[in-house]
Amino acid sequence: MTETAAAACEALLSHARETAALEQVAGRLGWDQETMMPRGAAHQRGEEMAAMEGVLHARRTDPRLGDWLDAADPQDAAGKAQLAKIRRGYERAQKVPAALAQEIARVTSVSQGIWAEARSRDDVAAFLPTLAEVVRLKREEGAALAAGGDLYDALLDDYEPGMTGAGIEGMFAALRPRLVSLREKILGSSRVVAPLEGLFTAETQLRLSRRLAAVFGYDFERGRMDLAVHPFCSGSGQDVRITTRVTESDPFNCFYSVIHETGHAAYEQGVDPDYLLTPIGGGVSMGVHESQSRICENQLGRSRAFTAWLHGQMRESFGEFGIAEAEHFYATVNRVAPGYIRTEADEVHYNLHIMLRFDLERALMRGDLAVGDLEAAWNDRFAADFGVKVDRPSNGVLQDVHWSIGLFGYFPTYSLGNLYAGCLHQALRRDLPDLDQDLQAGDLNRANDWLRDGLRRHGGLYAPAETIERACGFAPSAEPLLSYLENKYGGIYGF
Amino acid sequence: MTETAAAACEALLSHARETAALEQVAGRLGWDQETMMPRGAAHQRGEEMAAMEGVLHARRTDPRLGDWLDAADPQDAAGKAQLAKIRRGYERAQKVPAALAQEIARVTSVSQGIWAEARSRDDVAAFLPTLAEVVRLKREEGAALAAGGDLYDALLDDYEPGMTGAGIEGMFAALRPRLVSLREKILGSSRVVAPLEGLFTAETQLRLSRRLAAVFGYDFERGRMDLAVHPFCSGSGQDVRITTRVTESDPFNCFYSVIHETGHAAYEQGVDPDYLLTPIGGGVSMGVHESQSRICENQLGRSRAFTAWLHGQMRESFGEFGIAEAEHFYATVNRVAPGYIRTEADEVHYNLHIMLRFDLERALMRGDLAVGDLEAAWNDRFAADFGVKVDRPSNGVLQDVHWSIGLFGYFPTYSLGNLYAGCLHQALRRDLPDLDQDLQAGDLNRANDWLRDGLRRHGGLYAPAETIERACGFAPSAEPLLSYLENKYGGIYGF
Known part of the structure; x- marks a missing residue:
């Protein structure tokens, strides 16, 4: 591996480690919302989730990633797998506009509370406008990801890479x-x-x-x-x-x-x-x-x-x-x-x-x-x-x-x-x-x-x-x- | 207020709102550490805190802030106060190198656990090396902030603006x-x-x-x-x-x-x-x-x-x-x-x-x-x-x-x-x-x-x-x- 390739690998991994740490923070915010968060904090939490999503999206679309990915040439299986994951995330993130990613984070943070409330009152009508909004946003995301292919396949691939x-x-x-x-x-x-x-x-x-x-x-x-x-x-x-x-x-x-x-x-x-x-x-x-x-x-x-x-x-x-x-x-x-x-x-x-x-x-x-x-x-x-x-x-x-x-x-x-x-x-x-x-x-x-x-x-x-x-x-x-x-x-x- | 000035105000406030949301997230991570965090998560939490600190530091030193601050001209008292706070944060952040800010976040996240353990065992010696490290980093930060002035005043000013x-x-x-x-x-x-x-x-x-x-x-x-x-x-x-x-x-x-x-x-x-x-x-x-x-x-x-x-x-x-x-x-x-x-x-x-x-x-x-x-x-x-x-x-x-x-x-x-x-x-x-x-x-x-x-x-x-x-x-x-x-x-x- 050349010195440039080694430096690119190192830069990619260091960047990915920080991203992973931030993903853990965002995930724990989700945990908190379900277990600890006071009821009156829903609006603010939506803003917090959206801000974290904005940070993560910016990291995942960091243009330096493209350069590093071009230069890196990992030699071992773990390095190759890590690189492939980074590439996958980078390519995915580039397809979804930042505004859409943040909007999804904001809406789905609030919508969860609306769903929980509607569920507790058995009130479908109270949930439908929110669900319609979520569906609209996810279809938009699916279309961005599918690039002409099947929307559903594009979303499924997020959870089960390679599955259709x-x-x-x-x-x-x-x-x-x-x-x-x-x-x-x-x-x-x-x-x-x-x-x-x-x-x-x-x-x-x-x-x-x-x-x-x-x-x-x-x-x-x-x-x-x-x-x-x-x-x-x-x-x-x-x-x-x-x-x-x-x-x-x-x-x-x-x-x-x-x-x-x-x-x-x-x-x-x-x-x-x-x-x-x-x-x-x-x-x-x-x-x-x-x-x-x-x-x-x-x-x-x-x-x-x-x-x-x-x-x-x-x-x-x-x-x-x-x-x-x-x-x-x-x-x-x-x-x-x-x-x-x-x-x-x-x-x-x-x-x-x-x-x-x-x-x-x-x-x-x-x-x-x-x-x-x-x-x-x-x-x-x-x-x-x-x-x-x-x-x-x-x-x-x-x-x-x-x-x-x-x-x-x-x-x-x-x-x-x-x-x-x-x-x-x-x-x-x-x-x-x-x-x-x-x-x-x-x-x-x-x-x-x-x-x-x-x-x-x-x-x-x-x-x-x-x-x-x-x-x-x-x-x-x-x-x-x-x-x-x-x-x-x-x-x-x-x- | 000119259109440019209004746009700059809007950009500043929107940026500040996202920063404030991320600060809330980082703060809640601190709350979690003191109330909920499993004991074995200390190392990972240090990485998470450092990553958040890195994000916040990057936001606080975002070069666009300088341009917006130059252009903005808020008319009401709240707008003026918000701008002054943003300016203060921007000027402070520019003085502290990102690596130092992250190092402080990482060290102080871990050091808190070491202090708690030392305190529970009444073992000063177990805490001193960590404290020495914290003191060294904070003196470095104080020196960066004081720019030739009194280190302690510079740190105090963080908590009580204007006090010496x-x-x-x-x-x-x-x-x-x-x-x-x-x-x-x-x-x-x-x-x-x-x-x-x-x-x-x-x-x-x-x-x-x-x-x-x-x-x-x-x-x-x-x-x-x-x-x-x-x-x-x-x-x-x-x-x-x-x-x-x-x-x-x-x-x-x-x-x-x-x-x-x-x-x-x-x-x-x-x-x-x-x-x-x-x-x-x-x-x-x-x-x-x-x-x-x-x-x-x-x-x-x-x-x-x-x-x-x-x-x-x-x-x-x-x-x-x-x-x-x-x-x-x-x-x-x-x-x-x-x-x-x-x-x-x-x-x-x-x-x-x-x-x-x-x-x-x-x-x-x-x-x-x-x-x-x-x-x-x-x-x-x-x-x-x-x-x-x-x-x-x-x-x-x-x-x-x-x-x-x-x-x-x-x-x-x-x-x-x-x-x-x-x-x-x-x-x-x-x-x-x-x-x-x-x-x-x-x-x-x-x-x-x-x-x-x-x-x-x-x-x-x-x-x-x-x-x-x-x-x-x-x-x-x-x-x-x-x-x-x-x-x-x-x-x-x-x-």
Whole structure:
């Protein structure tokens, strides 16, 4: 490498490190907004978010980046990956006008509060003008990014580099028939699994939740857990925070959302510390991120072996709560029922929720669906897919935060994550055939290590699908997830 | 105003608004560090603070500012004040090299943690190398700012525009003899006031503290209260947060630090909303800020009338706690005793604590005192002024956070605030002669309004001393504070 090339690499990395630090600051501002911010600060916060976005946009379009990118010639894999990420960000940022980027930051900061308020009052009309504005801005952004191509693909690529709407269609084509058939078998089964009943004090739920987070590898020295309306994970490196929510009648909601967010957090915390505040220092894509949360929550956390341990923990924490047998508890945890809320959905229905959102948001972005028609479209599709009529907007079109903050193209990465989690789980069981012994003891150390060593530590070193393939030793497909689901639920529902 | 001049004004204000928003973000990062940040995030946080400082420094030295400042010609008082603040910031920032500003941000972010750790272990040696580094950097900054003048004056001017070390010396020359004499009379008095005894549960203290904050005008819709090692107030406009700490054996510590921080917060929250995120949208100086916290804490909060109400509140909250008479309670709240800790000092000793720090930090900045000799100098001076030997560093040189984060020149503004509070109190009593009736009922509304209308709403519109003079109707001096103290303590200690 010439001296000029080395200097350009150094300049790029130093610039990127500062940008990464500022992105962490902006992200923590988002965390604060959801957990700590006083209600009356919404307007000012919008200005703050917009100002940060302006700073970040200016950095991402810094003309020096172009010169450095031309001159740099990194020699090792990490350097090449970092450079590729920087180039990608630079090219993306150049396409979006600064004024638009700032406007999106300002509007989506305020719109989140309007959504939360509308949701709490089940008032769709109060949210629609804001949503229309967000849709308009995101379409404008999509058009700027797509440069004549598909708007939705351009937005999706932000969350899952290299993925397209057509690719998602293909995935759903593979998943849908077997999921629908599995759903029908379960709902037609003579075995009835009753939901959990009783009240479980919030304080004890939170105590056990902290234990669960630690079991799944969450490092509280580099993170913290708070309450929020919507569970999420925020931050990278040394400061990765998770949130949860507590319903006294539904402890599984809290426990499994904590395990889920812990999966995300352990991914961020598990990235090679050498990559701290570099462009490859975080999770590589939303799909791969979701594979980490999902394998923790479902394939491991809802396994027969782990639920046996959790059953014991719950009896210790709450006393006898009406379920004496571990097998009965396992079925209860995995109960399948059509429900309104995506984040509470069982593994069989979950991807049907995503298919609905994918089709609707793609139609919104393509201009095939008007915001004014969104609620009706949601309700029709939900009735068709789930056989249940939406009873109120907070159980329907207002339930998710995503669209309010402009996350169009994000939803399908959840299903992609489920698919990846199926693959990783198959490979994990192959490599640790006696894993159930650990799970029964509430010991996730070997599983956590396997995930960290095979996947998490690489951060953004490899492309998303390559990251999964390297960890698994085979190319990802829908088959492992489908076989896993068919086996598991066949066992529980007896077919 | 010409079109060019108007455009320049608009450009300046828009630029300043974004800078103000980013300063709020950086400030909230500081709040987070003291209240929420996981322990293991210290290194990363240093990088984040440095990156924010880099952004702010670049904005403050933006060469376009110079052109706009040359062209702008604002017509109204607010516009002129905003322009003057921008000019001041621009000129200051140009003097300090960006690398130095970032280095200070990085070092002081990390050094705060090192100080806290050293303080908790009473280990001065563990802190000294860091302090030496901070002193070196601040002297470098002072030299850059002073441009041949006095280093300490240059740093002091950051916190109290227009004030000098000589001015502070003059103030202390007026205060010291009468304070020392008052101290001697009290300590020589035959009346003995015993300290409060008993344990007061933390939860109840915090509940009553929230009540006290509301009474003194804190708007919880635009703020929040959390726990921290060191009570502080952070933020401006719509998001002004306070912290406190709780000691079960010493509820006055919590109550009066909350009233104190509420004074700061109500100042920030009381600024004219038209000035939100402009250069005059916050408190005008640290001295004026401290006048707001001090008048709430002392002249009002520790008055005979208000403590009568607080006495009733405490009996309601904690039951009988050993003090049955309001007059006895009033004396207990105002008990004078030489103590180690500045923030817990009574009104008579408080300014002696500041004099000590002022002399030491001025010597450090001028190079007349080496960091290695600081502890001995502190201990000698403390013994001389307070008649007590420092028993351990956390009660001595390690007690304050200020030096660890580079706040040299800040301490004397506390005494200035006390002096200003004395003036404001005299004027307030003149305008509301029946104020004690309100205070006895725990009703601070008229006092809060008087402070807001006469002072707080102006933000940075007027210079610090002018702000006080306009609110009072007379020029500030030490006399009102000294007469107030002599009258009050003469009454309590009977001379």
